[in-house]
Amino acid sequence: MGTALNTTNLHREFGNKVQQLRKQRGLSQEDLAFKVGVDRSYMGFIERGEKNATLDKIIKIAKTFNIKVRDLFDF
Numbered sequence: 001m002g003t004a005l006n007t008t009n010l011h012r013e014f015g016n017k018v019q020q021l022r023k024q025r026g027l028s029q030e031d032l033a034f035k036v037g038v039d040r041s042y043m044g045f046i047e048r049g050e051k052n053a054t055l056d057k058i059i060k061i062a063k064t065f066n067i068k069v070r071d072l073f074d075f
Contacts, residue, residue, distance in 0.1 A: 012049030013075045019047040021065050021072075036060045 022032050033043035036057060045051035053061070062069045 007052075008049065011052060014053070014072065015047040015049040017072055017075050018043075018061060021067070022047075025065065032061075032064065035064045 018032075022029065027035075029043050029047070030040045033040040036043065037060060038057060042051065046053050046057075058072060059069060062072055065072075
């Protein structure tokens with residue numbers, strides 16, 4: 001069996017992906033947070049893997065980036 005990501009690593013990888021996409025699109029953390037409907041500090045927690053984003057927020061992040069939800073987990 002391959003190496004499985006534990007929950008902490010999964011949060012960190014997801015956060016890295018969000019941050020990468022945000023920077024590629026030239027958005028600040030504040031801009032992305034506003035579009036998703038969360039506080040900027042919460043977006044920072046997500047990007048650092050310190051908070052578990054809800055499904056609702058994951059869907060909003062994907063819509064903001066105009067990508068499919070599954071693309072956020074392509075890491």
